[in-house]
Amino acid sequence: xxxxxxxxxxxxxxxxxxxxxxxxxxxxxxxxxxxxxxxxxxxxxxxxxxxxxxxxxxxxxxxxxxxxxxxxxxxxxxxxxxxxxxxxxxxxxxxxxxxxxxxxxxxxxxxxxxxxxxxxxxxxxxxxxxxxxxxxxxxxxxxxxxxxxxxxxxxxxxxxxxxxxxxxxxxxxxxxxxxxxxxxxxxxxxxxxxxxxxxxxxxxxxxxxxxxxxxxxxxxxxxxxxxxxxxxxxxxxxxxxxxxxxxxxxxxxxxxxxxxxxxxxxxxxxxxxxxxxxxxxxxxxxxxxxxxxxxxxxxxxxxxxxxxxxxxxxxxxxxxxxxxxxxxxxxxxxxxxxxxxxxxxxxxxxxxxxxxxxxxxxxxxxxxxxxxxxxxxxxxxxxxxxxxxxxxxxxxxxxxxxxxxxxxx
Amino acid sequence: xxxxxxxxxxxxxxxxxxxxxxxxxxxxxxxxxxxxxxxxxxxxxxxxxxxxxxxxxxxxxxxxxxxxxxxxxxxxxxxxxxxxxxxxxxxxxxxxxxxxxxxxxxxxxxxxxxxxxxxxxxxxxxxxxxxxxxxxxxxxxxxxxxxxxxxxxxxxxxxxxxxxxxxxxxxxxxxxxxxxxxxxxxxxxxxxxxxxxxxxxxxxxxxxxxxxxxxxxxxxxxxxxxxxxxxxxxxxxxxxxxxxxxxxxxxxxxxxxxxxxxxxxxxxxxxxxxxxxxxxxxxxxxxxxxxxxxxxxxxxxxxxxxxxxxxxxxxxxxxxxxxxxxxxxxxxxxxxxxxxxxxxxxxxxxxxxxxxxxxxxxxxxxxxxxxxxxxxxxxxxxxxxxxxxxxxxxxxxxxxxxxxxxxxxxxxxxxxxxxxxxxxxxxxxxxxxxx
Numbered sequence: 144x145x146x147x148x149x150x151x152x153x154x155x156x157x158x159x160x161x162x163x164x165x166x167x168x169x170x171x172x173x174x175x176x177x178x179x180x181x182x183x184x185x186x187x188x189x190x191x192x193x194x195x196x197x198x199x200x201x202x203x204x205x206x207x208x209x210x211x212x213x214x215x216x217x218x219x220x221x222x223x224x225x226x227x228x229x230x231x232x233x234x235x236x237x238x239x240x241x242x243x244x245x246x247x248x249x250x251x252x253x254x255x256x257x258x259x260x261x262x263x264x265x266x267x268x269x270x271x272x273x274x275x276x277x278x279x280x281x282x283x284x285x286x287x288x289x290x291x292x293x294x295x296x297x298x299x300x301x302x303x304x305x306x307x308x309x310x311x312x313x314x315x316x317x318x319x320x321x322x323x324x325x326x327x328x329x330x331x332x333x334x335x336x337x338x339x340x341x342x343x344x345x346x347x348x349x350x351x352x353x354x355x356x357x358x359x360x361x362x363x364x365x366x367x368x369x370x371x372x373x374x375x376x377x378x379x380x381x382x383x384x385x386x387x388x389x390x391x392x393x394x395x396x397x398x399x400x401x402x403x404x405x406x407x408x409x410x411x412x413x414x415x416x417x418x419x420x421x422x423x424x425x426x427x428x429x430x431x432x433x434x435x436x437x438x439x440x441x442x443x444x445x446x447x448x449x450x451x452x453x454x455x456x457x458x459x460x461x462x463x464x465x466x467x468x469x470x471x472x473x474x475x476x477x478x479x480x481x482x483x484x485x486x487x488x489x490x491x492x493x494x495x496x497x498x499x500x501x502x503x504x505x506x507x508x509x510x511x512x513x514x515x516x517x518x519x520x521x522x523x524x525x526x527x528x529x530x531x532x533x534x535x536x537x538x539x540x541x542x543x544x545x546x547x548x549x550x551x552x
Numbered sequence: 553x554x555x556x557x558x559x560x561x562x563x564x565x566x567x568x569x570x571x572x573x574x575x576x577x578x579x580x581x582x583x584x585x586x587x588x589x590x591x592x593x594x595x596x597x598x599x600x601x602x603x604x605x606x607x608x609x610x611x612x613x614x615x616x617x618x619x620x621x622x623x624x625x626x627x628x629x630x631x632x633x634x635x636x637x638x639x640x641x642x643x644x645x646x647x648x649x650x651x652x653x654x655x656x657x658x659x660x661x662x663x664x665x666x667x668x669x670x671x672x673x674x675x676x677x678x679x680x681x682x683x684x685x686x687x688x689x690x691x692x693x694x695x696x697x698x699x700x701x702x703x704x705x706x707x708x709x710x711x712x713x714x715x716x717x718x719x720x721x722x723x724x725x726x727x728x729x730x731x732x733x734x735x736x737x738x739x740x741x742x743x744x745x746x747x748x749x750x751x752x753x754x755x756x757x758x759x760x761x762x763x764x765x766x767x768x769x770x771x772x773x774x775x776x777x778x779x780x781x782x783x784x785x786x787x788x789x790x791x792x793x794x795x796x797x798x799x800x801x802x803x804x805x806x807x808x809x810x811x812x813x814x815x816x817x818x819x820x821x822x823x824x825x826x827x828x829x830x831x832x833x834x835x836x837x838x839x840x841x842x843x844x845x846x847x848x849x850x851x852x853x854x855x856x857x858x859x860x861x862x863x864x865x866x867x868x869x870x871x872x873x874x875x876x877x878x879x880x881x882x883x884x885x886x887x888x889x890x891x892x893x894x895x896x897x898x899x900x901x902x903x904x905x906x907x908x909x910x911x912x913x914x915x916x917x918x919x920x921x922x923x924x925x926x927x928x929x930x931x932x933x934x935x936x937x938x939x940x941x942x943x944x945x946x947x948x949x950x951x952x953x954x955x956x957x958x959x960x961x962x963x964x965x966x967x968x969x970x971x972x973x974x975x976x977x978x979x980x981x982x983x984x985x986x987x
Contacts, residue, residue: 363854
């Protein structure tokens with residue numbers, strides 16, 4: 144490493160608030176002097192995965208405004224074209240997504256179109272399980288034991304095994320974490336607010352008593368396991384509080400997605416050291432009266448992600464964080480009789496961040512080329528995973544599907 | 553009974569009745585273990601009654617609580633469409649000793665076995681209907697229970713039975729009927745699943761009732777396990793008649809009540825007893841609860857308590873309970889969201905209950921319980937309290953080695969303000985989270 148690249152210069156202390164990273168066990172001091180290279184450099188990279196639950200209607204998110212077939216298939220829903228934000232090549236974003244359109248034009252948003260997998264499964268649970276495991280399980284013919292490992296859980300476990308660091312993955316939200324984070328039945332770390340991730344307040348005498356109670360060595364294995372669990376919980380709770388700091392970043396929307404993104408940002412910047420963060424936005428199963436619901440959802444996602452991008456840029460973390468946004472399937476090309484859409488097949492995947500290849504990636508869908516009324520997939524979702532696994536997370540891709548380059552370089 | 557004890561008892565010997573003396577003591581710890589496993593918690597009066605008689609009498613008394621309650625009050629809340637009323641009502645029943653404690657415990661076991669989630673079913677009445685089926689049929693003839701679940705409206709929605717029709721077969725329900733409910737992996741082929749799916753076709757849910765529509769049914773010839781089957785009744789019968797079925801049910805009972813995940817010999821022996829008892833769950837459970845395997849102190853396996861077991865042990869033992877809706881929230885944060893299991897496999901249990909997040913949730917729950925206790929506690933000396941609490945929460949077990957120190961600490965601090973804190977510490981101690 145000779146001349147520092149522009150990215151390496153950005154990473155030096157210059158843009159970081161003084162003292163922001165001190166006290167974290169994972170950040171070395173003296174960073175401003177020289178950026179460590181090689182494996183440790185890669186180990187600072189973060190992947191944020193945002194799951195849009197319910198099956199986001201891709202064709203009303205990324206609009207094919209020059210395809211007549213779209214207007215014919217969606218007499219009601221195509222009204223969104225009126226306020227659209229043009230991208231390029233006849234594609235535009237939904238009116239509520241002005242913030243993400245700006246990201247696109249600044250080169251920090253990649254949109255992979257037509258993403259899916261062979262033999263689409265229109266069951267929420269089954270399709271989501273496919274995205275979570277990174278395996279097209281419904282096509283696996285052997286009567287093998289149920290495979291529960293999530294692709295993110297597997298990556299987290301591999302990284303922890305290699306570096307000894309944990310937690311590798313954190314789910315930020317109130318619901319049970321998605322199965323993508325599970326590895327060998329171990330429940331992933333999940334937190335919704337710092338306040339709820341605290342052990343009960345107690346006097347220092349009581350803390351000391353607790354320490355002594357947990358230092359005891361007698362009893363069955365299950366008891367030893369519980370004591371370790373209790374110790375780990377306190378230790379992690381304190382690390383999370385330390386990383387989150389005391390100030391809430393500004394500029395994030397005042398809704399739960401915005402709050403969770405803000406918390407994610409605090410944990411990243413505060414040096415918790417996790418490599419994967421998972422968030423979820425629900426409500427995308429828009430069978431009825433889709434227009435108002437979908438507009439709100441897309442506005443929430445777009446404004447939230449743009450706020451995150453701005454925050455990461457301002458704090459110098461922008462080239463170390465990639466955000467992936469996916470849904471378990473797209474929706475049918477034709478609108479239904481309830482001014483909504485039903486479960487479909489392929490849909491768009493979004494990637495946000497400085498390291499991302501901006502622009503429209505993959506093969507653009509053609510409304511005239513459908514399979515049983517659905518967009519056929521032209522990019523296998525596993526190819527996106529493969530690029531992120533090998534070139535961003537530094538772990539083994541779990542499928543043999545060749546990767547699609549979604550990252551620059 | 554002679555004094556020679558074989559080195560390795562056979563499965564049947566383990567399942568035979570426990571005899572106090574030769575097989576171990578019938579003492580406080582043993583009686584408490586029976587009550588805790590059978591009813592989720594140990595009420596002090598139930599413990600005394602159990603000790604006053606024989607183990608067989610104690611088991612009888614437990615079995616007397618296997619009948620269903622009649623939750624009329626909660627039925628009125630169904631019109632709200634809000635699941636939390638049903639969840640709260642169930643949480644209260646699970647944490648309060650009653651004449652139906654074994655019934656509720658069994659319903660919880662079956663809920664984990666037939667794991668159906670409102671996250672997909674999205675209908676309180678249907679979820680409640682299934683819960684009522686589990687209560688009504690859960691301690692009786694398993695064949696009836698399986699038959700009822702196969703056409704339960706919530707189940708039909710959950711496993712896509714309503715999508716399964718002749719022109720477009722959906723295998724989901726057939727697969728789980730074999731894999732999770734009745735047989736276990738390795739006991740059927742993919743072809744069996746396909747044929748069973750065809751036989752299960754034609755069911756829909758209309759007006760919250762399961763209805764069979766012959767027009768949607770695949771009436772062609774179908775064979776499952778080499779037998780000709782026509783419809784759901786035939787498929788259920790084929791499952792029951794499969795040698796793996798009784799063993800699969802036995803596995804569930806052994807896992808739930810004894811804590812044994814997998815043991816071919818025990819499953820075969822208990823499965824045979826189930827068949828001999830005409831598939832009656834209460835009969836074979838009575839044998840299991842009174843067995844050497846269950847009651848011998850040498851064979852006891854402590855395990856991580858599930859969130860419900862934790863709350864119930866405090867509810868039964870100390871009479872301390874959260875407000876039911878709060879209990880439901882704490883249970884969900886601890887990882888056991890009633891009527892919304894995470895997957896078709898239910899809750900894996902054991903050590904998977906514990907993660908930093910869920911342990912923090914357990915300690916926060918302990919603080920909430922302690923606050924409830926404080927609000928209702930009467931004036932008492934703190935020293936006496938700690939021993940009483942330990943006895944109530946860990947009946948029959950010796951005080952942990954930290955008890956003396958904790959008692960000394962508690963005595964030397966300001967009693968009034970510290971009581972809640974010491975109770976929280978106690979309720980958050982790992983010892984209390986064992987079952």
